Amino acid sequence: MIFPVLCHFNNRYGPRIILKAPELMNSFHLNHIPLLMDLFKEGFFIHEYSTIRSINLIFEIESPLARGKAELLQVSLICFDKQYDLSSFNEILATFVSELRNIPDAYKAFHFDTDDSSDCRERFNVVASLFFLFNQSLPKEKEMIEQNTQKFLTYGLTHIGKTNIIRNFRENLTMSRNHTENSSAFKEFTHF
Numbered sequence: 001m002i003f004p005v006l007c008h009f010n011n012r013y014g015p016r017i018i019l020k021a022p023e024l025m026n027s028f029h030l031n032h033i034p035l036l037m038d039l040f041k042e043g044f045f046i047h048e049y050s051t052i053r054s055i056n057l058i059f060e061i062e063s064p065l066a067r068g069k070a071e072l073l074q075v076s077l078i079c080f081d082k083q084y085d086l087s088s089f090n091e092i093l094a095t096f097v098s099e100l101r102n103i104p105d106a107y108k109a110f111h112f113d114t115d116d117s118s119d120c121r122e123r124f125n126v127v128a129s130l131f132f133l134f135n136q137s138l139p140k141e142k143e144m145i146e147q148n149t150q151k152f153l154t155y156g157l158t159h160i161g162k163t164n165i166i167r168n169f170r171e172n173l174t175m176s177r178n179h180t181e182n183s184s185a186f187k188e189f190t191h192f
Contacts, residue, residue, distance in 0.1 A: 002138050002139065005076045006073065008073055010110075030078065033078070053079045055077045057076075061106055099169075100130060105123055109127040137165055
């Protein structure tokens with residue numbers, strides 16, 4: 001199984017996890033993930049720690065509120081299974097980053113805890129919704145089992161697997177933009 005995590009470098013508190021997949025809510029061994037932002041300054045990298053493997057992409061978005069006029073972020077895919085070549089997921093992370101950068105005033109999402117404005121909270125909800133759709137687009141355990149049983153790994157190293165995940169993510173985004181109400185699953189996701 002593969003799970004997403006979104007980290008933000010807060011100028012006051014340092015790097016911290018902002019959003020993570022609901023399946024990781026009770027996981028305490030992810031404390032090292034945001035600290036990777038102290039070791040790497042930008043770009044794509046793979047990190048292994050104990051039984052946890054992660055593929056990470058550090059990037060910036062413009063922000064008039066941040067030091068240096070940019071928010072430093074890291075999106076990661078966490079994997080507890082050795083069967084994947086995680087380097088094949090680089091393009092998938094880049095797609096998420098591209099969609100996040102397209103959100104108007106996305107930087108406000110990372111200041112909702114210091115700014116009581118409803119606009120910051122609303123921007124956070126938009127980013128959380130994008131993250132939720134990204135999580136839904138990733139292969140789940142049932143799909144992994146079926147793929148292994150059939151000896152055909154759709155979401156692995158092949159170009160077809162990457163294309164399927166990206167296509168699913170973009171289809172979810174399109175459907176989400178066509179609906180005006182948030183789903184109850186999203187409401188549960190954002191209230192952790």
